[in-house]
Amino acid sequence: MDELALDFELAPAAPERDDALQLSLESWEGPLDLLLALARSQKVDLKQISILALVEQYLTFIAEARELKLEVAADYLVMAAWLAYLKSALLLPKDPLEDPSPDELALRLQLRLQRLAAMREAAARLLARDRIGRDVFLRTKPEGLRDVKLRRWDASLYDLLSAYGQVKLRSEPVVHMVSRRPVITLDAALHHLQRMIGIKLDWAELADFLPPDYHGPLRRSAIASSFVAALELARQGRIDLKQEAAFEPLYLKAAPMGQQPA
Amino acid sequence: MIDDLERAIEAMLFASDAPLDPRQVAGRLGDEMTPGQVRTIIEAIAARHAGSGIELVERGGHWHFQTPADLAHMLRRERDDPRKLSRAAAEVLAIVAYHEPVSRAEIEAIRGVQTSKGTLDVLMEAEWIAPAGRREVPGRPLIYKTTDAFLQHFGLSSRKDLPGIDDLRAAGLLDPVDLAFDDAMGELDLVKDGEEA
């Protein structure tokens, strides 16, 4: 790290003319860096540097680099062109209409250099502070603070009992018992429906033909078989069927005697 | 005012990555002092810290800083981490509760599936089951039973409070799934049936 601090002091030193042979553009981080190094060589406060002299220094430096056939990156050349323009503008009689004026351009350049210099100095001072691991030291193996998670398992009595119920079910021998379901056969339904048709003369809903004491599965079975029975009787032309729309109640009544097929 | 030598030794012991003995400290100080002299200073430092939240202790002739043992509980913070018991663990726990004491093989026989060691570990960690000796059969397998913590957690005063098989059946907990479905369907409004026809 000490080398770094040194670096900051050494780098800005502008090359003497004798050093020209050693000049290497790679030591600078861009044209502004080079300009700052050259400005420092004027050995005055950055606020008092002569921009014109600085421009001269830069242009000379670049010219020498090109003479030595060093590769000069484009951004250095762009800066050189801009500075050459600035130089001529500063030297020529002032044109009050020119905007921005060369003085303003020079001031801007000076402000930029001041800001870069300030940050470069700040970096050096920062790095020179008492730093952990170099100047001040911490404990190498602190005990550390720990968060211990206490795992708490959650389960309710219901979870426990229902789990046991499932285990029991799974382990019980599997016996398939086919339970006798209460059903109304198609024959019984046909029979019943034919009898009822004679009693009810007007349109009546299919459900009305079922005995009222049929409940649950028995009623479901009765509806199914009566429906099929109704279809059969309609096919035989003995009853008429009517339904307003799909899923609406199904109505039936006895067919007029005349239409009865022979 | 603490003199610079004492400060340096204190800092050295603080920042060292391993306990140091007086000879090592003297060496780092350029051997201008004898280990005996260094030791005297180290003891002074230790005395200065006595009764504080930091102590300098000697272990086999080497010294290092540490936090006092009586404050260890201040350095850890305990936090609850509640977790839902898995279905498999609930089954195993129920089997232990209804059939205790049982071995792992017996649990597997009842469940009809293999039981991972981890499931029993979870239940032991929860302190709901505990080993209860060995079954005197070939292989002498460990057998498990439930604990008082188990009764407490599930609000049971004794294992006898566990509902019997008949109770479970009455509560519908032993109903096969498809039968339960039929029952649920039967409760549907009958008017619906009529419209379906």
Add this chain to the structure above:
Amino acid sequence: MIDDLERAIEAMLFASDAPLDPRQVAGRLGDEMTPGQVRTIIEAIAARHAGSGIELVERGGHWHFQTPADLAHMLRRERDDPRKLSRAAAEVLAIVAYHEPVSRAEIEAIRGVQTSKGTLDVLMEAEWIAPAGRREVPGRPLIYKTTDAFLQHFGLSSRKDLPGIDDLRAAGLLDPVDLAFDDAMGELDLVKDGEEA
């Protein structure tokens, strides 16, 4: 005689592997004290250690024990500093620290060169800088700021401790060029060099 609470806080700060702020300490004490009360005790502990070979310091509101800087020569080991910063990285770090929050474009405007991706990466890896949201201008560029770890490493209690920051601010050297330019033009008494025109 040091009381138990002070001992506990001292042990906590000593044992922690990261600097702690009074809020964290209060939390570990079960929130029975306010962070302000804890802070008073921490300051008392720091005062007790002042002038010894161990010091308790505040960095960005967080406190940690370390060795005093003046003992560096006694403690420095032969090992190389593992964190060697390139000149570019040091400059970027300084710009972020003195101008934060700052975008990459703003950093480049000051340095006059493009900042390679690696430079910011190195500083983020060291945890000295971190993204701090986006600037609400077209393109919404990321902006960066320094971290608590930065303050710790460089021994700064807060950003106000940055060397020379007050002078730089007073001199307008932390203002953008445009702003400084307008100020300078406003003042009219431009210090121009004689060679001009």
